[in-house]
Each structure stands twice: as C-alpha cells, then as structure tokens.
Amino acid sequence: xxxxxxxxxxxxxxxxxxxxxxxxxxxxxxxxxxxxxxxxxxxxxxxxxxxxxxxxxxxxxxxxxxxxxxxxxxxxxxxxxxxxxxxxxxxxxxxxxxxxxxxxxxxxxxxxxxxxxxxxxxxxxxxxxxxxxxxxxxxxxxxxxxxxxxxxxxxxxxxxxxxxxxxxxxxxxxxxxxxxxxxxxxxxxxxxxxxxxxxxxxxxxxxxxxxxxxxxxxxxxxxxxxxxxxxxxxxxxxxxxxxxxxxxxxxxxxxxxxxxxxxxxxxxxxxxxxxxxxxxxxxxxxxxxxxxxxxxxxxxxxxxxxxxxxxxxxxxxxxxxxxxxxxxxxxxxxxxxxxxxxxxxxxxxxxxxxxxxxxxxxxxxxxxxxxxxxxxxxxxxxxxxxxxxxxxxxxxxxxxxxxxxxxxxxxxxxxxxxxxxxxxxxxxxxxxxxxxxxxxxxxxxxxxxxxxxxxxxxxxxxxxxxxxxxxxxxxxxxxxxxxxxxxxxxxxxxxxxxxxxxxxxxxxxxxxxxxxxxxxxxxxxxxxxxxxxxxxxxxxxxxxxxxxxxxxxxxxxxxxxxxxxxxxxxxx
Amino acid sequence: xxxxxxxxxxxxxxxxxxxxxxxxxxxxxxxxxxxxxxxxxxxxxxxxxxxxxxxxxxxxxxxxxxxxxxxxxxxxxxxxxxxxxxxxxxxxxxxxxxxxxxxxxxxxxxxxxxxxxxxxxxxxxxxxxxxxxxxxxxxxxxxxxxxxxxxxxxxxxxxxxxxxxxxxxxxxxxxxxxxxxxxxxxxxxxxxxxxxxxxxxxxxxxxxxxxxxxxxxxxxxxxxxxxxxxxxxxxxxxxxxxxxxxxxx
Numbered sequence: 001x002x003x004x005x006x007x008x009x010x011x012x013x014x015x016x017x018x019x020x021x022x023x024x025x026x027x028x029x030x031x032x033x034x035x036x037x038x039x040x041x042x043x044x045x046x047x048x049x050x051x052x053x054x055x056x057x058x059x060x061x062x063x064x065x066x067x068x069x070x071x072x073x074x075x076x077x078x079x080x081x082x083x084x085x086x087x088x089x090x091x092x093x094x095x096x097x098x099x100x101x102x103x104x105x106x107x108x109x110x111x112x113x114x115x116x117x118x119x120x121x122x123x124x125x126x127x128x129x130x131x132x133x134x135x136x137x138x139x140x141x142x143x144x145x146x147x148x149x150x151x152x153x154x155x156x157x158x159x160x161x162x163x164x165x166x167x168x169x170x171x172x173x174x175x176x177x178x179x180x181x182x183x184x185x186x187x188x189x190x191x192x193x194x195x196x197x198x199x200x201x202x203x204x205x206x207x208x209x210x211x212x213x214x215x216x217x218x219x220x221x222x223x224x225x226x227x228x229x230x231x232x233x234x235x236x237x238x239x240x241x242x243x244x245x246x247x248x249x250x251x252x253x254x255x256x257x258x259x260x261x262x263x264x265x266x267x268x269x270x271x272x273x274x275x276x277x278x279x280x281x282x283x284x285x286x287x288x289x290x291x292x293x294x295x296x297x298x299x300x301x302x303x304x305x306x307x308x309x310x311x312x313x314x315x316x317x318x319x320x321x322x323x324x325x326x327x328x329x330x331x332x333x334x335x336x337x338x339x340x341x342x343x344x345x346x347x348x349x350x351x352x353x354x355x356x357x358x359x360x361x362x363x364x365x366x367x368x369x370x371x372x373x374x375x376x377x378x379x380x381x382x383x384x385x386x387x388x389x390x391x392x393x394x395x396x397x398x399x400x401x402x403x404x405x406x407x408x409x410x411x412x413x414x415x416x417x418x419x420x421x422x423x424x425x426x427x428x429x430x431x432x433x434x435x436x437x438x439x440x441x442x443x444x445x446x447x448x449x450x451x452x453x454x455x456x457x458x459x460x461x462x463x464x465x466x467x468x469x470x471x472x473x474x475x476x477x478x479x480x481x482x483x484x485x486x487x488x489x490x491x492x493x494x495x496x497x498x499x500x501x502x503x504x505x506x507x508x509x510x511x512x513x514x515x516x517x518x519x520x521x522x523x524x525x526x527x528x529x530x531x532x533x534x535x536x537x538x539x540x541x542x543x544x545x546x547x548x549x550x551x552x553x554x555x556x557x558x559x560x561x562x563x564x565x566x567x568x569x570x571x572x
Numbered sequence: 573x574x575x576x577x578x579x580x581x582x583x584x585x586x587x588x589x590x591x592x593x594x595x596x597x598x599x600x601x602x603x604x605x606x607x608x609x610x611x612x613x614x615x616x617x618x619x620x621x622x623x624x625x626x627x628x629x630x631x632x633x634x635x636x637x638x639x640x641x642x643x644x645x646x647x648x649x650x651x652x653x654x655x656x657x658x659x660x661x662x663x664x665x666x667x668x669x670x671x672x673x674x675x676x677x678x679x680x681x682x683x684x685x686x687x688x689x690x691x692x693x694x695x696x697x698x699x700x701x702x703x704x705x706x707x708x709x710x711x712x713x714x715x716x717x718x719x720x721x722x723x724x725x726x727x728x729x730x731x732x733x734x735x736x737x738x739x740x741x742x743x744x745x746x747x748x749x750x751x752x753x754x755x756x757x758x759x760x761x762x763x764x765x766x767x768x769x770x771x772x773x774x775x776x777x778x779x780x781x782x783x784x785x786x787x788x789x790x791x792x793x794x795x796x797x798x799x800x801x802x803x804x805x806x807x808x809x810x811x812x813x814x815x816x817x818x819x820x821x
Contacts, residue, residue, distance in 0.1 A: 094756055095735060124608035161613055180616040181664060190671045190709060194664060197707045197735060251711045254738075378679075501679070547675075 001025055001046060003061050011068035014126050015076050023068065033067045035074040037082075038233040042071045056136020066133025069126050070116060078115035078184070082230070082238055083245030087189070088112070089227050090258050091196045099204060107200045108227065114154055114199070115184040121162040122185075131155075131162060146210040150203065153179060175202050189249045228265060236270040243270075244297040248549075252294065252386045278427045281446075282417030287430030291383045295433060298386075299394035302552045306399055308364040309521070311492050315363075316356040326351035366403035367494045367521070368421055369396060370450050372410045373432055374499035376440040379527075382433045388546045389498035389527045393432045395552055396496050401425045408450055408493075414438030416446055441504045444512060451493055451520055495522040496555075514540045525555060617662030626669045629655050630676060630693055634685070645692060645746075649728055652696035661701045667708070670694060674712035683721065686714070687741055691725035704733050710757075711738035722760060727753045730770060742779070745772045748789060761798070764791045767808065783810050783818070790819075 008023055023042035032048030035041075044067060053063040079085035088111065092104050099107075117134065120126040134155050141148045152168060153175045159166035160180065168176055179202055182195040234242070239262075247255055262269060272289045279285075326335045326349040337343060339350040371393045380387040397407045406421035407428040413436035422428060495513065503509060513522035517540035527546045544555050633652065661669075673694075677686045690713055698706050713723045722741035727734060730748045739757035746765040754773045761779035764772050764786050773792045780798035783791055787807045794813060802810075802818040809819030 094737070118613065122611045122613060124610070125606070161611070163611065177616070180614075181618075181662060183613060183615050183618065185613065190667060191664075193709070193737065194667045194707050198663070198705065201705050251738075254711060 001044075001049065001060070001064065004044075004064065007061055007064045008068055011065055011072055014069055014123075015072050018072065018076055020072065020075060023071075033071055035071040037074075037085075037230050042068065044068075044071075052133070052136045052140055055139045056132075057139075058132050058136050062129070062132055063136060066129045066136075069120060069129050070113075070133065073116035073120055074112065077119040078112055081245055082234060082242035083249075084187075085112075085227070085230065086242055086258070086262070087246055087249065088192065088196060090261055091193055092200060093261065095197050096200050096204065103204070103207060105227070107196075107203050110150065110154065110203065111184070111196060111199050114157070114182075117154075117158055118161055118184045121158045127162045131158060131164070134158060146207065149210055150206055153202070153206075175206060178202050231262065231265050231267045234267065236268050239267060240270040240297070244300060247294060247298045248301050252382075252384060255294065256290075273426075276426060276430065278419065278430050280411075280417045280419050280431060282415070285417075285430065285434055287426070288383060288433070291433050292426065292429055295382065295390055295394045296398075296429060298391055298549075299398055302391075302395045302549070304395050304399040304553060304555060306366050306403060306494075309367050309491075309494075310362055311365045311367065312489070313361055313363045313365060314358055315361050316358050318354050319357050320352050321355040321357075322353045323350040324353045325349070365492075366400060366405050367492045368406045368408070369400040370408045370410065370421075370447075370493050370495045370520075371397060371428070371432055372412065372442065372447060372495060372497040374413070374440060374497075374503070375411050375434065375436045376413045376500075376502070377437045378440070378502055379435075379437075379500055381435055381437070383435070386549070387527075388549055388552070389500065389525070390433050391549055392525055392527070392546060392552050392555065393496065393498050394429055396555070397425065397428050397432060400494075401428070410443070410446055410450060411436065412440070412442050414441060416441075416443035418446055418450060439504065440499070440502050442509045444505065444508050447495075447509070447512060451495065451516060491519045493520050495520050496525060497522070498525045498527060500527050510541060517541065523555060617664045618668075619662075619665060620668075622659060622661055622665045623668045623672065625659055626656075626661070626665070626697070627672060627676065629659075630669075630673075630689075633689065633693070645688070645725060645728065648689075649692050649696055652693055653700055656696055656700045659700075661697065663701070663703050663706045666694070666697055666701060666706055669697070670708045670710075670713075674714075677713065687721060687724045691723045691741070691743075692728055694723075694726060695728035695730060698732050698734065699729060704751075705735070706732055707735045707737065709737045710740055713738075724760065727772075739776070744774075745770070745791075748772070758795065759793075763793075764789065764808070767791070783808065786810075 004023065004025065012018060012020065021041045023044050025046050026043050027046065029043055029045035029048070031045075032052070033042070033044045036043055044064070049060055049063050049067065052058075053060040056063070074080075079088060089108055092107050092111075096104050096107065117130050120130040134151070138148070138151055138155060141151060149169075149172055153172050156166045156168040156172070156176045157179045160176075178198060182198050183191055184195060186192060186195065243255075243259070246258065250258070259269065272293055275287065275289050277284045277286045323336065323339075325347055326332075326344065328346050330351055332344065334352040334354070335344050336350045336352065340348045343349070373389060373393050379389060382390045400407055401423070406423055407425070408421035409419040409428055409431035411417055411419075411431055411434055415436070415438065417431075417434075419427060419431040497509070497513075510524075513520070513524070516522070521542070522540075523542040523544060525544050525546060544551075546552060546555075633648075633655070673690055677690075694708060708726070710723050710726070714721060722739045724741040725743045725746055726736070726740050727745040727748055728743075730745055730751050730753060732751045734751070734753045736753065736755040736757070740755055740759050742760040742762055743765050744755065744759050744763045745753050745767055746762075748764065748767045748770045750770045752771045752773070754775075756775050758776035759774045759778045762781045762784045763774065763778055764783045766785045766787070767783065767789045768787050769789045771790045771792070773794070775794050777795035778793045778797040780800070782793065782797060782800055783802070783805050786805045789808045790811065791808070792811045797812055800810075800817070805818055807819075810817050
C-alpha cells in the first residue's frame, strides 16, 4: 500500500490532525482493520483492503480512506475514552445477561461502529467516504444472512442521517423504524442506556430471526472492542481516570456495582491507601477509604477558585543591627574601612551585621476553612447515594488545602463532633464524609470555639494535631508548642456550612454567623431540597443552593461576583 | 514623485519572498479547510414538549392519603389513563420523564405522593403508550424522609416489556396482565400482588409475601427472598434461584 501515509494524513485531517501513531499494515487481521486501544495504534489488513475495493467497486485509496476515518473515529468519537467503553459494556452485560458472550460482544461492536459512523455521516466532509466503504463491505457479506441484514439496517440508518436515498428490503423496515429512535451520539447516560437497550433488542430480534455467526465479517474490526483484553491491559492509572469519569455520570450504588463487575472481569483496579482512623472530639473515627476515594475522585471535576482575603501576615526585613569584625569570606560591600584608617584589614576592620527582623504586614491570603456539615438522617448516606453536601465540602476542602490552608470540620447531627484544624487532608475529608444519621442540632458553642481564640482549648484535647512533628516522648512531657498563630485569629477562617435544612436551632446559627460576618466570611450551602427560610440573613451571609452537582463551582463564582460588585460600587 | 498631492511609497517597503521562509514550510500540509455542512441527527420520538406536558399533568395529580379507606389505586390509575389519553409518547419520552421525576419529589411530600403516585403514573404512561420495550431508571426515585423506601406499584396492570434499572418498592407488577418486568436491582414486598399473567424477574433480593393473591404468570427471584406463604396463591409459578417453589412445572 504505497499511498498509506498520504491517505492517513488526509483521514487525520478530517479530525484536525489528532496525534496518533502511523497505521501498521498487517498480513492477516480478523475483521480487516482495528484501532487497538491496548497499544494505541491503528492496524490495517492489506488483503481486506484489496478484496473490499475489488468487490465494492471502489479504488483502494477510497477504501483505505474510509477505513482509516472509521478507525480514527473510535479514538475521537466513540468510545473515545475507556470510561465510556466500560459504561457501554456494563450496560450491555446488564441488559442482555441471557445472551452469550459472543452476542454481547457483537452488540457492543456494532453499537460503537454506529456511533462512530453516525458522527462521520453528519459531517459532509466525511459522509461519502463512510457510505462508500460501508456499501463496499456490504457487497462482501454475500451468503451471510444475519450480517447482511443487520448491516443493511445500519446502512439505511446512516443514509437516512446523511439525507440520501437507500433501498431497504420491506421485511427490514420495522427494524429500521426502531433504529431511527436511537441517538447514538448523546453522551447522557440515560440516553445511552436507552439507546443500547433499543439497539441490543433490534440485534437480538434479528439474531432470533436469521441466526448465523455474529462475529464474522462484521464490517471491520471485531477486535476494536475486545473488552476483556482492553480491561486486563489497562494500567491502574488509566483505570483511575476512567473511574473518575464514570463516577460523575452514574449513581454511587451503580458505581459500586460497576467496580465489582470490573473485578470479576480481571481488571486491575487502583489500590486504595491503607485504612486510617482519625482522632475527633467524639473519639476514634474509622474512615471508609472507599467512600473517601470516591468523593475525592469526583471532587476533582469541580475545582473551586478561592478569593483571597486581606490578612495580617508575618514577614521579615533586613536591618542593620550592629557591627562585627570583617573577615575575608564576608561581603566587602558591608565593610566599614573608616574603622581601620581607610584600609580593609581582616579582623580589625568592622563590618555591618545584617539581621532579619520579623515584622507584621498585611497581604492577600487564602484563609483557613471551617466546614460545618450536616449528617442528620435526612441527608443522603454518602456510601449509598451521591451526597452533594459531601461532594461540595470535599471540593472546598481540597481547594483550600491546595493553597496551604488548614481545614477544620464540625460534623453535626443530634450530637456533634469536631476535627481541629489540620493540614492532613484525608483526616479532614474523613470527618466530612462520616455519617451519623440522627436529628439536626448545631452545637453553637463548638462553632463559636472553632471560630475564636477558644480553639486553643480544642487543641489541648487533641495535642497530636499541633505537635505532629514532635517525638512522642516530648508530648508526654507536656512540652508546650505553639500551633500556627494565624489559625487562632478569627478573621483568618472562612466558614462553609452544608445542610439540607430542618435545623432545630437555625436562627441561633445564622445569628452567630451574622454577628461574626466582619471577621469570617460565612457561606451556607443548601442541598437536597432545602425548605427553611433564611433569605433574611442573606445580606451578610452568602446563601447558595445546590440542586445538581454541577452547581458546586457556583459556590465561589457567586461569592466572586459579589466581591466584584462591591469593588465596582466602591469605584463609583 | 507625487501623485494626487501624496507621496508614493518607495518600492523597498514591499516584503518579498516571505513564502520561502523555512519556518512557514513546516505548516505546509495544514491548509484551510473547505466549509461543508454539519447536520443534526434526525431522530424519531424525542419531543421535549411532551415531557414538559407529562410533568405538568403529573404535578396536578394529588393524593389525599394512602391510609384513607377511600383510597383505591384502581380509581387513581383510571384517572391517570384519562389524563394521558391524548398524549402519544414514545419510550424515549417516558425515559426522559422518569429521569426528571426525582426533582418533582420534594421534602415534605407524603409517602404516597413520593412513591405510589410515580409508580401508578409510570404504569399508566407505559400502558397508554405505543411500543413494547421500555426502560425505567428508578435509582433516584425515593422517599426523601426515609431514602430506603422505593417506588411502589410499578407495573400496575402491566402489558408491556419493562426493564428497570435500580431498586423498586412494594407491589411490583400488581394486577399484571401480560408482558415482562425485569428488575436489575432489588424489589420490596408483595411482588406480583393479584397478578394474572406475564413474567416478573428480579435479579436482586425480594421482600416478603411474594405472589400474594396471584392467579397466573411467573415470578423469578435470583437473589434472596423474604417470608413466603403459598396459601394465598391460586395459580402461576414462583421460581427462586432456578428452583420451582410453587406452581406447575
């Protein structure tokens, strides 16, 4: 195939030159061509190209271009990511569990081909190439009734979308009408689920009617979607990426089932870190690493930009403090030759001693964060259902932590417990996702202490958070050591409260936040059908509602908008 | 060298030979693309207005109380059928309606408004819709006060083939006539209550009193099942983990 590279460049051009390896020509490949997701390369069978072009009455360049456009489409359009492939395969396994492995593979392969080709026929630049190669492949299927009919329905669908005429046998029209309902390119999980369900039923019904071998001659590439091989060869990093993508699309329970299914299929899932327990005011709290990892991965989809605040900071200045004997290793610029008769004499000449003195100054900094989270019975249980409150709190905690801030947590239900401000992110996240499932009362005293100098008392009960770097013996001797001073300054703390309402003492909580509004920026995030009226406090407290997880970034966007509005007002 | 009172530009200002620069050759293969149309896929049965209409009808229906002795699911079901008579939906619109349903369930809604109403409404919708295969995602439809309570009375008087993704609550396939309901998750109590025909398959676990007042049809449970007593079953078959526990072979 002498024109392989020019044709490859042309095919790549239709997709704006994705960075892919040049295709490899192989002597024999089941299916004729494929995009190998394991090695990330395109393989083409020379004999398949010759035979298809001969039978279909097209030139070998046309044939090759169509094949390459299709294969690049698998990389660019469907499945495009490992996550989409896993999701589609899992849906097919769920819906067609009565069918054999070969049938399920056939459904996955043909669905992926359809999604890929539909995208091409909708774009006029690629329409003819795909229709030509599909028609040529159809010519090579003589004698295989099942594949001829299935591909004929698929081809009729592609022609319909390309607004071109196509003659279909009357007996296949019913299947064609059913297929016209499927939106192959809709990435929404529910649309995809329904599309796969409808498409699979069409295939299964045709299979019952026509019988025959499924895998043979199914266009090009049964090995494109060779799922087991792809799953087993995927690295834990790839799998982590895929799971992160999937976690944003499906519910928590479905996600857990999907992970079990992946394990059954011999997939290497990323290892979870060792289980930890965290010391809170309520005692030792074991952290469910699975839940922690799930929300941590999910929170990476929604980074929050934190607006900085003018805070007192400690810095140093260089000052002339004293004089000392000048030595040859010292800066001659600091020497005072006047002290030795105009000559520089080591050991006799005096020089300036520079000292760094601490000073107080102000600078724009990201404050520390206090997360006050509701874990009452009306909130979704984080390990069973996706909790937007937990997810939002994770996003906020991660974003503050990235800026070098400490994160403290108050987890309230009938009883409250706190985690003192810490730089150990997993500890903070563990305290956020802990679920108590009782009534809804906020411990006002605890919030007050966490926001003021009284928090030193809280540290006294949990010395390990302030003396983390000291040897244990030193702690036993009750040596005192200062925690970072700025943690104790009330104005250096932002408060984020996540709740679904029904708080018994809501008025008290809001009054406290209002009272301290000059010191602490307080934001109340309402989730999961909040109903209590708190708008009257919203002048000094930011109130934000989360209806969907995609609303999470708005927590900060609204705050930033408000800041800009103040700034604009001040400027007049 | 003046023309029309303005000085003519000297020829030396012209930049000559720029196309020969080595750097520009590197991008030689990237040419301006020809503009060609991009089409939207032409799909059948995806009408957003119908989904809005369904949500509006759903919102108008209110129950008084499930525990009211006058409460008859049959009457409510008939009322729903009448309300849905003029709307001809497809399974896509049914699925779109189901995916938006969780947002209609508010805090403070009663148990019956949160669970029985959606179940009966979806059943009426499916039975009044043309087409045979339907898929429903019930994963997010739940009673907010007690999230472990799931959608009830799903598949009431069912005649179609339904695939349920997620869990369902009590009275699955109540008074079912024909067709098939395949639940991929767990189911609650009294599956196939007063069932007359068709087939119910539950992949997960099932609650108590399966097939209560059952007269025909088949129920298959692949997971665990709760307390079972066949004295109130007058026909049909129940199969648990592939073993026939009541009915004829």
